[in-house]
Amino acid sequence: MSKLGGEVDRVMFDYLSRGSDADFLPILHHQVMAGGKRVRPAMTCLSCQAVGGELEMAIRPAAVIELIHNYSLIMDDLIDRGDIRRGKPTVRSKFGEAMALLAGMFYREALDELVGDCPNPHSIRALVVRTIKETIEGERLDILMEQAGRADEYLVRSRLTEGSLSLYERLIEKKTATLFSAACEAGGVAAGCGEAGMECLRGYGWKVGLAFQVMDDYLDIFGEGTGKERCKDIVEHKLGNAPVILALNEMEREEAGRFLGILGKDRVGRADVRRALSMIRRTGAERKTREWALRLAEEGKDALRPLPDSEAKGHLLELSDFVVERLY
Amino acid sequence: MSKLGGEVDRVMFDYLSRGSDADFLPILHHQVMAGGKRVRPAMTCLSCQAVGGELEMAIRPAAVIELIHNYSLIMDDLIDRGDIRRGKPTVRSKFGEAMALLAGMFYREALDELVGDCPNPHSIRALVVRTIKETIEGERLDILMEQAGRADEYLVRSRLTEGSLSLYERLIEKKTATLFSAACEAGGVAAGCGEAGMECLRGYGWKVGLAFQVMDDYLDIFGEGTGKERCKDIVEHKLGNAPVILALNEMEREEAGRFLGILGKDRVGRADVRRALSMIRRTGAERKTREWALRLAEEGKDALRPLPDSEAKGHLLELSDFVVERLY
Numbered sequence: 001m002s003k004l005g006g007e008v009d010r011v012m013f014d015y016l017s018r019g020s021d022a023d024f025l026p027i028l029h030h031q032v033m034a035g036g037k038r039v040r041p042a043m044t045c046l047s048c049q050a051v052g053g054e055l056e057m058a059i060r061p062a063a064v065i066e067l068i069h070n071y072s073l074i075m076d077d078l079i080d081r082g083d084i085r086r087g088k089p090t091v092r093s094k095f096g097e098a099m100a101l102l103a104g105m106f107y108r109e110a111l112d113e114l115v116g117d118c119p120n121p122h123s124i125r126a127l128v129v130r131t132i133k134e135t136i137e138g139e140r141l142d143i144l145m146e147q148a149g150r151a152d153e154y155l156v157r158s159r160l161t162e163g164s165l166s167l168y169e170r171l172i173e174k175k176t177a178t179l180f181s182a183a184c185e186a187g188g189v190a191a192g193c194g195e196a197g198m199e200c201l202r203g204y205g206w207k208v209g210l211a212f213q214v215m216d217d218y219l220d221i222f223g224e225g226t227g228k229e230r231c232k233d234i235v236e237h238k239l240g241n242a243p244v245i246l247a248l249n250e251m252e253r254e255e256a257g258r259f260l261g262i263l264g265k266d267r268v269g270r271a272d273v274r275r276a277l278s279m280i281r282r283t284g285a286e287r288k289t290r291e292w293a294l295r296l297a298e299e300g301k302d303a304l305r306p307l308p309d310s311e312a313k314g315h316l317l318e319l320s321d322f323v324v325e326r327l328y
Numbered sequence: 329m330s331k332l333g334g335e336v337d338r339v340m341f342d343y344l345s346r347g348s349d350a351d352f353l354p355i356l357h358h359q360v361m362a363g364g365k366r367v368r369p370a371m372t373c374l375s376c377q378a379v380g381g382e383l384e385m386a387i388r389p390a391a392v393i394e395l396i397h398n399y400s401l402i403m404d405d406l407i408d409r410g411d412i413r414r415g416k417p418t419v420r421s422k423f424g425e426a427m428a429l430l431a432g433m434f435y436r437e438a439l440d441e442l443v444g445d446c447p448n449p450h451s452i453r454a455l456v457v458r459t460i461k462e463t464i465e466g467e468r469l470d471i472l473m474e475q476a477g478r479a480d481e482y483l484v485r486s487r488l489t490e491g492s493l494s495l496y497e498r499l500i501e502k503k504t505a506t507l508f509s510a511a512c513e514a515g516g517v518a519a520g521c522g523e524a525g526m527e528c529l530r531g532y533g534w535k536v537g538l539a540f541q542v543m544d545d546y547l548d549i550f551g552e553g554t555g556k557e558r559c560k561d562i563v564e565h566k567l568g569n570a571p572v573i574l575a576l577n578e579m580e581r582e583e584a585g586r587f588l589g590i591l592g593k594d595r596v597g598r599a600d601v602r603r604a605l606s607m608i609r610r611t612g613a614e615r616k617t618r619e620w621a622l623r624l625a626e627e628g629k630d631a632l633r634p635l636p637d638s639e640a641k642g643h644l645l646e647l648s649d650f651v652v653e654r655l656y
Contacts, residue, residue, distance in 0.1 A: 019461045023486070024468060075433060079426045096480025098407045098471050101429070102464050105403060108436050109457050109464075116453075125444075129437050133347045136430050136437070140352060143426050152424025158351070 004045055004062075005038035011063035012070070015110040027095045027103050031070045034088045040183040041066045043208075043319065047184040047201045049312035050304070053191025060118045061186040064128060067114060069179060071107040072135055074100055079139065080236070123189045131182040138175030145171065145240040147264040161260065163239055163248040171240045172213040173206075180209025196306065203303030204316065211296035212323045217242035218289045219326070221280060231273045237263050242292065243285040250283035297324045332373055332390075333366035339391035340398070343438040355423045355431050356438075359398045362416045368511040369394045371536075371647065375512040375529045377640035378632070381519025388446045389514040392456060395442065397507060399435040400463050402428055407467065408564070451517045459510040466503030473499065473568040475592040489588070491567055491576040499568045500541040501534075508537025524634065531631030532644065539624035540651045545570035546617045547654070549608060559601045565591050570620065571613040578611035625652045 009032060016028045041062030048058035076082070077090040078100055084090065092100040111128065118124045143150070144160045145167070160167065184205030188198045220233045221243045233241040244263075248256050262268060262276045280286075300320045307313050337360060344356045369390030376386035404410070405418040406428055412418065420428040439456065446452045471478070472488045473495070488495065512533030516526045548561045549571045561569040572591075576584050590596060590604045608614075628648045635641050 019458070021465055021468070024465070075429060079429060095482045096478060098478065099468070099480070099482065101403060101407060102468050102471075105436075105464050106461065108433075109461050112440070112453070112457050125440070129440050130347070133434065133437050136433050137349055137352070140349070140427070140430055143430075150424060150426065152427070154423045154427065 004042060007059050008038060008041045008063045008066055011060055011114065012067055012110075015063075015067070015114045016107070018110065018113060020106060024103075024106070027091065027099050028106055030091050030094060031074050031103070031107075034090075035086055036066075036070075038066060039212075039319070039323065040069055040179065043180065043183040043205060043316070044187040044190070046312045046316045046319070047187025047205070048191045049187075050307055050310055050316055051188055051191045051193035051197040051201065053187070053193070057119050057190040058187050060114060061124055061190045062183075064111065064114055064118060064124060065179065065183045065186055067107060067111050068128065068132060068135070068182075071104060071111065071132075072139070072179075074104040074107065076139065078104070079143065118190070120189050120192065124186060127182055127185060127189065131178050134174045134178040138171060138173075138178070141167075141171045142175060142238070142240050146237045147239055147260060148237040148266055148268075160239070163245055163256070163260070165245060165249060168240060168242065168245040169210075172210055172242075175240075176213035176216075177206045177209035180212065181205035200304055200307050204300045204320070207296050207300035207303060208320050208323055211293045211300060211320070214242045214289060214293040214296060215324050215326065217244075218286075218293060221277065221289075222286055231277060234263065234273050234276050235268045237265075237268065239263060243280050243289045246288050246292075247280040247283040247285040250285070251279070255279065293324045297321060332370060335387050336366060336369045336391045336394055339388055339442065340395055340438075343391075343395070343442045344435070346438065346441060348434060352431075352434070355419065355427050356434055358419050358422060359402050359431070359435075362418075363414055364394075364398075366394060367540075367647070367651065368397055368508065371508065371511040371533060371644070372515040372518070374640045374644050374647070375515025375533070376519045377515075378635055378638055378644055379516055379519045379521035379525040379529065381515070381521070385447050385518040386515050388442060389452055389518045390511075392439065392442055392446060392452060393507065393511040393514055395435060395439050396456065396460060396463070396510075399432060399439065399460075400467070400507075402432040402435065404467065406432070407471065446518070448517050448520065452514060455510055455513055455517065459506050462502045462506040466499060466501075466506070469495075469499045470503060470566070470568050474565045475567055475588065476565040476594055488567070491573055491584070491588070493573060493577060496568060496570065496573040497538075500538055500570075503568075504541035504544075505534045505537035508540065509533035528632055528635050532628045532648070535624050535628035535631060536648050536651055539621045539628060539648070542570045542617060542621040542624060543652050543654065545572075546614075546621060549605070549617075550614055559605060562591065562601055562604050563596045565593075565596065567591060571608050571617045574616050574620075575608040575611040575613040578613070579607070583607065621652045625649060 012032050013029060017025060020028055044062035044065050045055055045058040049055055074091050077092045078097060082090050083093040091103055115121055115125050115128055144158060181202050184201040185198060188201045221231055248259060251259060259276060259279050262272045265272060297320045301317050304313060304316060340360050341357060345353060348356055372390035372393050373383055373386040377383055402419050405420045406425060410418050411421040419431055443449055443453050443456055472486055509530050512529035513526060516529045548569060549559055576587060579587060587604060587607050590600045593600060625648045629645050632641060632644060
């Protein structure tokens with residue numbers, strides 16, 4: 001994955017460097033240089049190959065997907081006032097909010113030029129716009145599902161306090177599954193594959209994306225040694241987290257009220273986190289969340305079944321497990 | 329201008345409504361509903377007609393230009409923490425920073441779809457990307473020319489403290505002239521006009537854009553009854569203002585140091601503003617700024633000379649004066 005990642009990175013740097021002032025370059029390059037696992041572009045390349053396309057055709061579409069991802073990370077760190085990501089300072093914390101916002105906007109323009117140089121640019125462009133719109137909607141829901149932490153009158157009034165599974169599913173579809181699905185579809189578009197193959201790739205990416213997000217939420221609450229702050233979602237008042245939602249659905253009305261009371265505190269301290277965590281554990285949400293992620297990953301593999309066997313298909317099947325086990 | 333503005337607004341509302349959740353619509357529509365003079369789309373339509381195109385062809389390109397403008401306003405209000413614009417609350421102040429950022433991002437996607445439905449979409453798209461990149465660069469320079477007010481270490485270290493005319497010109501070219509020029513060019517593209525006509529339109533928009541910004545700066549410092557806070561640029565520590573730059577270039581070294589000292593104060597109070605204003609007045613910058621704006625407007629009119637006379641050309645010539653006199 002790392003050799004491929006290098007090629008995708010080169011394309012991103014190239015397009016981010018076009019038409020920008022030399023003094024702006026370190027700011028523009030920071031987000032991409034900060035690393036990441038490049039799992040989405042890997043899916044684009046493997047998807048292209050799995051339907052008979054050449055790897056070469058998939059490099060730019062893969063860079064498109066990774067650039068969308070990095071664009072959304074810059075903007076999300078502004079929204080969440082994130083200082084650290086992957087152990088490194090965010091664009092926002094290193095260069096300030098104003099510069100980070102301008103960098104994010106520039107990413108979107110670089111993206112447009114990169115799309116124009118892809119195979120089947122018209123299809124890729126429609127996919128990109130649809131995907132970014134859905135990602136924006138996902139972030140919107142994520143914010144509305146926060147139970148405290150932002151003083152804006154509009155948000156306080158519009159907050160979504162209902163901890164339903166269907167709302168959570170809508171959230172992670174938009175926030176995560178759409179981009180994973182688009183990653184696979186972009187590979188299919190690059191290969192020029194037909195609707196049947198595309199349906200397999202889309203379905204695979206969708207389910208794997210859901211599995212990825214459920215597992216991300218799992219690791220947020222139960223993960224050890226992930227390098228991330230434990231229970232960050234609880235500290236950030238987020239209702240949109242898989243173990244939180246699964247736990248809430250098992251709790252008696254009164255206990256659920258107490259739990260939501262913690263999420264809704266202006267400041268969620270260490271003792272609050274410990275209490276919330278033990279309430280979650282008592283419901284069996286730990287096991288249920290893992291099982292859910294594994295089931296989704298299996299469904300992802302099932303979606304690929306109609307495709308002819310190939311090395312690339314084999315790698316996609318493995319990747320579905322890796323996404324849950326986080327072995328990549 | 330108002331009938332035309334209505335048609336352009338309808339197009340913007342239409343594209344902003346596609347693929348967005350019903351609950352998001354009031355946030356998306358707010359910026360466009362907050363009004364504005366629609367001078368840029370008027371220039372697109374008149375430019376199209378001045379080179380022989382039909383008005384109908386120019387409506388969508390005009391909406392493209394106005395949507396870029398509104399996109400940049402949403403983002404600028406985030407950068408400058410603006411609460412009021414045109415006497416109404418900004419998207420940021422009405423719906424909060426997180427929602428405003430998402431709305432801004434959504435504008436960029438709506439823009440992409442609108443571009444795809446324009447005549448000569450390929451040319452319009454290249455123009456849009458180039459224009460937004462330049463606008464980002466203009467905003468970057470504007471921020472770097474602030475002499476205080478942002479605590480980010482990077483900005484404090486990278487501040488541009490040299491009050492040169494050439495830096496100021498670079499700033500307003502990117503911040504304002506590029507979009508005015510693009511407005512006229514978009515009209516030319518819609519009409520499918522040749523390079524000679526395009527050169528006239530581009531040159532006209534460029535000069536009128538510069539005149540507009542110089543006059544905007546003039547009104548900021550000397551304007552009465554504009555509905556805006558007087559000397560807002562000084563309160564906001566901005567070196568990038570025409571009278572400020574022209575005044576600085578007339579001052580003795582020591583006086584310039586005192587003036588920059590005011591701009592660089594953490595908090596610029598009323599007494600500071602009065603002192604700065606009287607220092608500016610003493611240099612004769614008031615007259616010089618007006619003369620500069622008028623000269624630029626004349627140069628804009630000169631650029632149109634090669635075009636055959638027509639009603640639309642006549643309106644463009646008038647518009648050049650109006651932009652300076654703010655009579656529209």
